[in-house]
Amino acid sequence: MLLFDAHLDLALNGVDWNRDLRCSVDDLRAQERALGMTDPGRTGATLSFPEMRTAELGLCLSTLLARQEKEISHSFGWTSPQTCYAMAHAHLAWHRAMERAGYLRSIRTKHDLKAHCNEWQHHPQTTPLGFIQTMEGADPILVPGTIDEFYDHGLRAIGLTHYGANRYGGGTSCEVGLAVDAIPLLKRIEELGMTVDVTHLSDVAFWQVLDYFNGRIHASHQNSRRLAPWQRQFSDEQYKAVIDRDGVIGVALDIIMLQPGYVRRVSERLVTLERVVENIDIIVQLAGNARHVGIGSDLDGGYGVEQTPSDFDRFRDLQRIADLLERRGYSAADIAGIMHGNWIRFFSEVLPD
Numbered sequence: 001m002l003l004f005d006a007h008l009d010l011a012l013n014g015v016d017w018n019r020d021l022r023c024s025v026d027d028l029r030a031q032e033r034a035l036g037m038t039d040p041g042r043t044g045a046t047l048s049f050p051e052m053r054t055a056e057l058g059l060c061l062s063t064l065l066a067r068q069e070k071e072i073s074h075s076f077g078w079t080s081p082q083t084c085y086a087m088a089h090a091h092l093a094w095h096r097a098m099e100r101a102g103y104l105r106s107i108r109t110k111h112d113l114k115a116h117c118n119e120w121q122h123h124p125q126t127t128p129l130g131f132i133q134t135m136e137g138a139d140p141i142l143v144p145g146t147i148d149e150f151y152d153h154g155l156r157a158i159g160l161t162h163y164g165a166n167r168y169g170g171g172t173s174c175e176v177g178l179a180v181d182a183i184p185l186l187k188r189i190e191e192l193g194m195t196v197d198v199t200h201l202s203d204v205a206f207w208q209v210l211d212y213f214n215g216r217i218h219a220s221h222q223n224s225r226r227l228a229p230w231q232r233q234f235s236d237e238q239y240k241a242v243i244d245r246d247g248v249i250g251v252a253l254d255i256i257m258l259q260p261g262y263v264r265r266v267s268e269r270l271v272t273l274e275r276v277v278e279n280i281d282i283i284v285q286l287a288g289n290a291r292h293v294g295i296g297s298d299l300d301g302g303y304g305v306e307q308t309p310s311d312f313d314r315f316r317d318l319q320r321i322a323d324l325l326e327r328r329g330y331s332a333a334d335i336a337g338i339m340h341g342n343w344i345r346f347f348s349e350v351l352p353d
């Protein structure tokens with residue numbers, strides 16, 4: 001079944017981690033083992049272009065991700081807004097190069113999306129992976145007006161923050177609200193008709209974005225606080241707020257967002273893919289229908305197979321979510337909506353003509 005994944009950090013893998021995503025997952029794992037890599041996520045790749053084709057992934061949101069950090073040599077951070085801007089351009093260039101090599105296809109308009117879905121239906125083995133460009137954390141946006149430049153490069157979705165606070169507001173693991181520069185930035189995002197990804201906002205910033213921003217919103221990779229009760233996850237009220245604005249929520253595979261009290265490199269993996277389906281079901285129950293939930297796996301977003309449900313090995317295993325939903329009694333139409341249809345509907349409304 002066609003799969004749509006609303007959150008993949010493909011360029012993080014391709015650029016920052018220097019992975020050749022044209023290889024198989026087994027080759028990526030073997031290469032990093034041979035190099036003796038021991039950092040979290042290394043040697044545990046779960047995706048690559050051939051693997052994603054096997055998984056029937058036809059569409060995704062792919063990030064530009066470059067977070068500013070105060071400390072130098074932070075493994076995931078850059079030390080100035082200018083460097084974040086430059087790294088975002090490196091990520092843009094990686095996507096462009098992969099388009100030229102035939103692996104990716106940029107989806108920027110309603111027409112692009114429709115044509116791509118048609119082609120995928122008839123030629124799933126040869127159609128490139130369609131991607132909608134998103135940005136995870138607005139750190140590369142030098143001043144609010146910089147958003148126009150990225151829009152021209154195909155950016156259609158953006159989340160203001162990532163971990164900690166940045167120049168636009170508070171993110172995961174901090175309780176800081178929006179900064180003054182967020183107001184003109186949100187205004188411009190709204191004028192451009194882009195969707196705001198409310199994942200990774202602090203609680204206070206989340207409610208402020210909903211107050212200040214009148215455009216479309218979604219939550220690309222956002223699990224429930226009922227399953228992993230800490231601030232990275234959403235409360236029922238936050239989920240309902242996204243549903244009330246006709247948004248879609250993607251469920252993620254990162255076990256820190258699924259298993260309570262999970263400590264990286266210490267805890268045993270106690271949950272399975274069934275837990276992901278449980279999270280889907282929470283959203284469906286809150287909405288009263290299955291139209292507001294999809295997949296936002298976050299796979300290989302700074303972690304690997306070691307930090308996923310215990311019965312998950314690689315990207316193709318996402319297809320098992322459909323089987324698990326069927327076992328729970330979900331209809332074929334609802335399963336198709338969750339696997340791809342809800343995100344396609346959302347972006348067919350949000351993307352420009």
Ligand SMILES: [Zn+2]
Nearest residue numbers: 136200221298
């Ligand atoms: Zn994230």
